[in-house]
Amino acid sequence: MxxxxxxxxxxxxxxxxxxxxxxxxxxxxxxxxxxxxxxxxxxxxxxxxxxxxxxxxxxxxxxxxxxxxxxxxxxxxxxxxxxxxxxxxxxxxxxxxxxxxxxxxxxxxxxxKIPPVAPQAKLRSQLETYSQQERYAFLQKIDPISCEKIHPNDDTRTIRALEVYYVTGKTISAQQGExxxxxxxxxxxxxxxxxxxxxxxxxxxxxxxxxxxxxxxxxxxxxxxxxxxxxxxxxxxxxxxxxxxxxxxxxxxxxxxxxxxxxxxxxxxxxxxxxxxxxxxxxxxxxxxxxxxxxxxxxxxxx
Structure with a gap:
């Protein structure tokens, strides 16, 4: 450039x-x-x-x-x-x-810096079988850093964070930045x-x-x-x-x-x-x- x-x-x-x-x-x-x-x-x-x-x-x-x-x-x-x-x-x-x-x-x-993970329809469907409270509890265990920025009621960002983790094996917080x-x-x-x-x-x-x-x-x-x-x-x-x-x-x-x-x-x-x-x-x-x-x-x- x-x-x-x-x-x-x-x-x-x-x-x-x-x-x-x-x-x-x-x-x-x-x-x-x-x-x-x-x-x-x-x-x-x-x-x-x-x-x-x-x-x-x-x-x-x-x-x-x-x-x-x-x-x-x-x-x-x-x-x-x-x-x-x-x-x-x-x-x-x-x-x-x-x-x-x-x-x-x-x-x-x-x-x-955006994790290169496209929306995963099947994975999201599976995650949606759980309540938001359960999903957030999952996220707290695997990525407490993201939980500091994601509200417990924010189901969209919670699902996205879990999706990135399950696809890449790395937390979304570790892959983000500017x-x-x-x-x-x-x-x-x-x-x-x-x-x-x-x-x-x-x-x-x-x-x-x-x-x-x-x-x-x-x-x-x-x-x-x-x-x-x-x-x-x-x-x-x-x-x-x-x-x-x-x-x-x-x-x-x-x-x-x-x-x-x-x-x-x-x-x-x-x-x-x-x-x-x-x-x-x-x-x-x-x-x-x-x-x-x-x-x-x-x-x-x-x-």
Whole structure:
């Protein structure tokens, strides 16, 4: 890697905050590429409900890590990290990493050491036959260090820690850590007041429905089966309820807005934990000039 001149710009924030639009404009100014950091945009056919960049937008600026997986596959964080690191290393410009999946971004910017263990369906099924109290007791015996970070009620992380141990024979705590890249990184975060964001989410939800979110969901059900896990994610799950006659389309729309707002709040909480992020006000008429000023200073700073 060209450690001296390599740099990375991250544009992050809650869903519907305008990350993609800002990134598209900045990328054209810089004549660079965009690396998507969205855990659902990696899957083919899931377009409208994931707010995937349009074909025209993808022609204007090269986008990477979009449509790279079959919907029945599972892309691990370790795989995403490897793909993204390879793109950054080979880039002849300053790439933009853009998205709201905090763990994807952190895996690259912090250089997370991730145990190379894909989800083990059979093992997880076996672990799920035990209560969370029993699983946590198992973990306390084999990996007390992890238990200092994992809450007794956190079944997801408990199962993951046990899964890693049983597959590799080593505790997850012994395999974790950070190895941050040596190149400079500028973190730009998009922030807006809660009510303003809710309005943006409502507008985007309405637009998704007008673009054919219902029809897209019907197509995905017919192609991949109604029990596909991705169809239980934000936007698709509510439309699936509508298609099954459980709720009206209006109720589905309201639920999507509510659930998206809740998701956005969780995203904001995650990103608030990173002091390196420079926050920009989405509602400001000077958003693009403000972002460009930070980027210009970053590009020309001597490291």
């Amino acid at each position: 060209r450690e001296i001149d390599q740099k990375l710009i991250v544009i992050c924030g809650a869903t519907a905050s305008g990350k993609s639009a800002l990134a598209l404009e900045i990328a054209q100014k810089l004549d660079t590429l965009i690396i998507s950091a969205d855990s659902r945009q990696v899957y083919r056919d899931f377009d409208i409900g994931t707010a995937k960049p349009s074909p025209l937008e993808q022609k204007l600026v090269p986008h990477y890590l979009i449509d790279i997986c079959h919907p029945q596959e599972v892309l691990t964080v370790a795989q995403y990290q490897g793909y993204a690191q390879d793109i950054i290393e080979k880039s002849r410009s300053i790439p933009l990493m853009v998205g709201g999946t905090g763990l994807y971004i952190k895996s690259v910017t912090k250089g997370l 190895n941050p890249p040596s190149y400079p990184i500028l973190h730009l975060g998009l922030h807006c007041e809660r009510e303003f964001l809710r309005q943006r989410i409502a507008t985007r939800t309405k637009k998704m429905l007008e673009m054919g979110l219902v029809e897209e969901t019907e197509f995905l059900i017919s192609k991949y089966d109604i029990d596909l896990p991705l169809l239980n994610t934000l936007g698709y799950a509510e439309i699936k309820q509508y298609l099954q006659g459980e709720i009206s389309l209006s109720e589905a729309q309201d639920l999507i807005i509510t659930h998206t707002c809740q998701f956005a709040k969780r995203q904001q909480t995650w990103f608030n934990g990173y002091p390196e992020i420079v926050w920009l006000d989405v509602s400001s008429s000077q958003l693009v000039p403000n972002a460009w000023e930070k980027i210009y200073q970053f590009i020309h700073k001597k490291y």
